[in-house]
Amino acid sequence: MAKLTFLGAAGCVTGSKYLVDAAGKKLLVDCGLFQGTNELKERNFKPLPGDPKTIDYAVLTHAHLDHTGWLPVLARDGYRGPIFANPATIELTELLLKDSAHLQEEEAEHAKRKKYKHHEEARALYTPEDVDPVLKQLKPMPRSGGFDISPEFHVESFDAGHILGSSSLELTIREGGKKIVVVFSGDVGRYGQPILKEPTTPPSNADVLLCESTYGDREHQDGDPEGLLAQIVNRVVKRGGSIVIPAFAIGRTQTFMYYLRRLEDQQRIPHLPVYVDSPMALSATALYVKHKEDHDLEFAREEGSDGKGDPLNVHEFHLTRTAEESKAINNVKTPCIIISASGMVSGGRVLHHLVQRLPDAKNAVILAGFQAEGTRGRALQEGAKTLNLFGSAVPVGAEIVEMGQFSAHAGKSELLRWLGGFPAPPKQTYLTHGEPAAAQALQAAIQEEFKWEAAVARYLDTVPLGA
Ligand SMILES: [Zn+2]
Structure with missing residues (x-):
């Protein structure tokens, strides 16, 4: 049976x-x-x-x-x-x-x-x-x-x-x-x-x-994801802060990159350096081009339309592979966006970036994925005042933004x-x-x-x- x-x-x-x-x-x-x-x-x-x-x-x-x-x-x-x-x-x-x-x-x-x-x-x-x-x-x-x-x-x-x-x-x-x-x-x-x-x-x-x-x-929050993202980016840049997005280098990262690129091209946000920080850092574009069977027509059309570049990459895009390159991001004091795993803040390099950026009220953390029970991501989502990172309680000063639109x-x-x-x-x-x-x-x-x-x-x- x-x-x-x-x-x-x-x-x-x-x-x-x-x-x-x-x-x-x-x-x-x-x-x-x-x-x-x-x-x-x-x-x-x-x-x-x-x-x-x-x-x-x-x-x-x-x-x-x-x-x-x-x-x-x-x-x-x-x-x-x-x-x-x-x-x-x-x-x-x-x-x-x-x-x-x-x-x-x-x-x-x-x-x-x-x-x-x-x-x-x-x-x-x-x-x-x-x-x-x-x-x-x-x-x-x-x-x-x-x-x-x-x-x-x-x-x-x-x-x-x-x-x-x-x-x-x-x-x-x-x-x-x-x-x-x-x-x-x-x-x-x-x-x-x-x-x-x-x-x-x-x-x-x-x-x-x-x-x-x-x-x-x-239900996910309503609202135009592009407009909301523009608001957040401009708000954080205005106060001189940075944005940390916990996510793996493939998947949601490209959704963010796609919207950020469009917002840059429409001059709705300034050109910002975006760091994709992962030991496996790679430009996902090649993967998306290779697996055309997975995209819809809207994407495929834009992909080949101009020669002006790549809809999945912002203008100033950095991939960081080694631990040294990753640490060097700590020295970036001007506004930037850091995308790093893991998506639920349960481990990975994003922990180091949060140690650096979480206490400062100028910064923001965008939570876009599902945050499971017991993860640090869930604690942030639920308004934790401190986050346990490498054995110390790090104060949460940064703005925590939940963007279910990007789920x-x-x-x-x-x-x-x-x-x-x-x-x-x-x-x-x-x-x-x-x-x-x-x-x-x-x-x-x-x-x-x-x-x-x-x-x-x-x-x-x-x-x-x-x-
Ligand atoms: Zn899944």
């Missing part, structure tokens, strides 16, 4: 891992890192329930670390099978995993030196050496359309509009002459955003649907719009990838709007697939 186990992203927004056990084979959908509270992070150090050697296949919805960041541990613990993903996701996953290994090493090293961290013996969860085998296991599958993972598992990808390469997956299981259709929403993106294509609901008659619920209890996640009504695209109600719906209040709010909204039965997924529960 086909079944599925929620190995993560159940009751929380991170650690996405769903194990399908059917027709005598095991397929893992996503393999994410737990992030946020210490309780969640400690799960990363515990072995998977069930031996990774017994898993036959893996497939990814998209590259974000909460969907891929545990792959090096899975491989180290014995998983030897293929990890299927589309070409853009493979490329991004490579970058993210290398970055993640570096950041974890840097943080563990720092913790060891400062002796501020008591748990986990300040041990890096994995190292760059653990990432290498994963890169060899990544295997391409088509961006859209159907693909046979094996005789038992067929998967079809639909654009999720969340980041480059992001997909919703329709999995068809062939078991004992029967077909079972399971849809994984992945992370659903926004409608009407620049650069990426619209989210597409799979036209499936699903037996089982797993739908994310990150913003199941919330890569569907808000509540967008999730309902995506759900409304199914031709028929799924026989069973499980809500995943949401904190309890968000998942429960979406459950109530689905019952009210569609009269579907929806359950909130529970961590480590196993549920039957199909009748």
Whole structure:
């Protein structure tokens, strides 16, 4: 009997891992890192329930670390099978995993030196050496359309509009002459955003649907993102301050860059130096040009229209790779914008920039992504007066700006719009990838709007697939 186990992203927004056990084979959908509270992070150090050697296949919805960041541990613990993903996701996953290994090493090293961290013996969860085998296991599958993972598992990808390469997956299981259709929403993106294509609901008659619920209890703030960004930039520049944006170098960074470039060209903001500070710093443009299948027409048209340059890069754009280059940003005393990981301020170089810039009321921090429970990003969002950075309480003097308009996640009504695209109600719906209040709010909204039965997924529960 086909079944599925929620190995993560159940009751929380991170650690996405769903194990399908059917027709005598095991397929893992996503393999994410737990992030946020210490309780969640400690799960990363515990072995998977069930031996990774017994898993036959893996497939990814998209590259974000909460969907891929545990792959090096899975491989180290014995998983030897293929990890299927589309070409853009493979490329991004490579970058993210290398970055993640570096950041974890840097943080563990720092913790060891400062002796501020008591748990986990300040041990890096994995190292760059653990990432290498994963890169060899990544295997391409088509961006859209159907693909046979094996005789038992067929998967079809639909654009999720969340980041480059992001997909919703329709999995068809062939078991004992029967077909079972399971849809994984992945992370659903926004409608009407620049650069990426619209989210597409799979036209499936699903037996089982797993739908994310990150913003199941919330709408994003209204308002024109471009105009708001111009206001913030001009306000901060006027008082001689700088802006720190916690984000990884790919994804939201390009959305910001796209709007900043337009605002510069329209002379609505001054030309400012923008630093993308990451050990894996790279110009994302090449990646976007290479993966044209992922952008919408608006972007493609502008891309080739003039020769005046690149819509994804501001006029004064700096990539910083080494720790020395990163430290040198501390000497920049004139207004600038610093984009650095991690997006939830849970680690990475952004911590150093915040030590420098957070106390000063001239500066601003823009929070654009989802800030999970237990992260420093959430503390800032909720108005913390101090932030714990490297063992000291750093006063929060800077202006904290939440810009939900730049979120890569569907808000509540967008999730309902995506759900409304199914031709028929799924026989069973499980809500995943949401904190309890968000998942429960979406459950109530689905019952009210569609009269579907929806359950909130529970961590480590196993549920039957199909009748
Ligand atoms: Zn994501």
